[in-house]
Amino acid sequence: MSGRRDLVLFGTHPFAPGVPLGDWHLARALSRQHRVLWIDPPTSRGSLRCPRPVAAGVTVGRPVVPTGRPAPALGSVVERLVTAQVNRWTRQLGMADADVVSFAPRLGALRGLHRRRLAAWVKDRDWAAVDTDHRAWIRDRQADLIRGADLVTAVSAPLVADCRALGVDATLIPNGCDVGAFASVGPEPDRFRAVAHPRLVFAGAWNERVDLALVEQLAARLPAASIVLIGAVSRATPAGPNVHVVGPIPPDEIPAHLWAADVGIVPYRSSSFNEASCPLKVFEYLAAGLPVVASAVDVSAVGDPDLARRCDDPDDFVDAVDRLAARDVKAACTALAAEHSWEARAAALLEAMDTATGRRVR
Numbered sequence: 001m002s003g004r005r006d007l008v009l010f011g012t013h014p015f016a017p018g019v020p021l022g023d024w025h026l027a028r029a030l031s032r033q034h035r036v037l038w039i040d041p042p043t044s045r046g047s048l049r050c051p052r053p054v055a056a057g058v059t060v061g062r063p064v065v066p067t068g069r070p071a072p073a074l075g076s077v078v079e080r081l082v083t084a085q086v087n088r089w090t091r092q093l094g095m096a097d098a099d100v101v102s103f104a105p106r107l108g109a110l111r112g113l114h115r116r117r118l119a120a121w122v123k124d125r126d127w128a129a130v131d132t133d134h135r136a137w138i139r140d141r142q143a144d145l146i147r148g149a150d151l152v153t154a155v156s157a158p159l160v161a162d163c164r165a166l167g168v169d170a171t172l173i174p175n176g177c178d179v180g181a182f183a184s185v186g187p188e189p190d191r192f193r194a195v196a197h198p199r200l201v202f203a204g205a206w207n208e209r210v211d212l213a214l215v216e217q218l219a220a221r222l223p224a225a226s227i228v229l230i231g232a233v234s235r236a237t238p239a240g241p242n243v244h245v246v247g248p249i250p251p252d253e254i255p256a257h258l259w260a261a262d263v264g265i266v267p268y269r270s271s272s273f274n275e276a277s278c279p280l281k282v283f284e285y286l287a288a289g290l291p292v293v294a295s296a297v298d299v300s301a302v303g304d305p306d307l308a309r310r311c312d313d314p315d316d317f318v319d320a321v322d323r324l325a326a327r328d329v330k331a332a333c334t335a336l337a338a339e340h341s342w343e344a345r346a347a348a349l350l351e352a353m354d355t356a357t358g359r360r361v362r
Contacts, residue, residue: 006035006098008090008115010107014040015060020251022123022175022280023103029342031057037095039063041104042082051089061089070106072137083113090114099353108141109148117353120149122159122170128273130208151356153349155278156298162276171352174301176345177283177337186256195226195244198325201261203230203254204281206237211269211295214314219243221318225325230257258288262325266294282308287337289330293320307333
């Protein structure tokens with residue numbers, strides 16, 4: 001299907017200009033050529049109103065339901081109420097034959113929704129997150145969405161395997177990068193001027209996903225290196241004179257901080273959630289010229305193990321960081337990142353939707 005098309009995207013978070021999510025990146029990439037109606041998670045507060053334009057090509061609607069976030073007791077009721085409101089909005093907007101992409105497993109298979117095709121974008125094991133309630137129910141709802149979709153995409157090889165275990169083929173479309181946001185190199189941040197090279201940076205939430213012991217070993221074994229933590233902190237951070245905790249910074253300041261570093265690290269601990277994830281930071285590190293060393297996450301989609309390595313053994317992790325810090329691979333990293341833009345991901349999704357036939361594993 002060529003030309004401009006209409007798309008309805010069901011997100012997991014309200015559309016906002018805050019810390020970017022893959023859902024939002026994909027919506028913005030699609031909106032550059034197509035009309036996008038973004039559906040916020042339902043709320044129990046507020047009154048019904050027509051969707052509102054929020055950016056060029058993007059309109060946002062938020063369904064109102066009695067219970068707010070779907071839960072087991074009224075999950076199917078919320079699904080019916082949400083689809084009824086979205087059907088009304090698509091009629092009002094002249095989008096009756098839209099393609100639909102759902103990131104939201106809690107809403108199930110969206111039965112009754114008027115659409116051309118339904119794609120399930122599986123971005124993580126939502127049911128396995130530490131702070132998730134109703135895990136078994138969410139897992140069942142995700143399975144319901146996967147089995148009911150015309151097309152299923154998954155951001156990592158483990159998630160593709162999860163879909164196959166349900167009897168459904170999934171197309172691997174990893175997360176991507178807003179390459180343009182990392183293309184301009186500003187001056188080195190003032191706070192870095194007293195931070196020695198090599199600088200090993202972690203950009204993201206410092207929480208239960210992170211392997212504290214691994215980073216402590218990294219800091220101890222590479223005392224001449226600087227460990228820089230950028231992002232919100234909700235658990236203990238490593239001790240040591242070469243550990244620098246920057247804390248949260250505005251998203252538009254992150255590229256300059258990454259460009260001033262030498263290696264990007266993703267020191268995650270082994271868990272069902274982490275093993276299936278595809279962190280955006282991997283591609284963002286590359287776009288800022290940083291090679292990547294990760295643990296407990298699949299980075300094979302990057303396509304170059306010399307620039308993005310998975311090392312689950314702590315000694316291997318430290319050795320890989322040490323070796324990469326000594327190499328000048330910025331040009332190779334940025335060239336590789338250009339292959340993983342969100343525009344490329346959007347094009348892959350639309351191509352897959354046009355050939356979708358509700359494939360099942362045989």
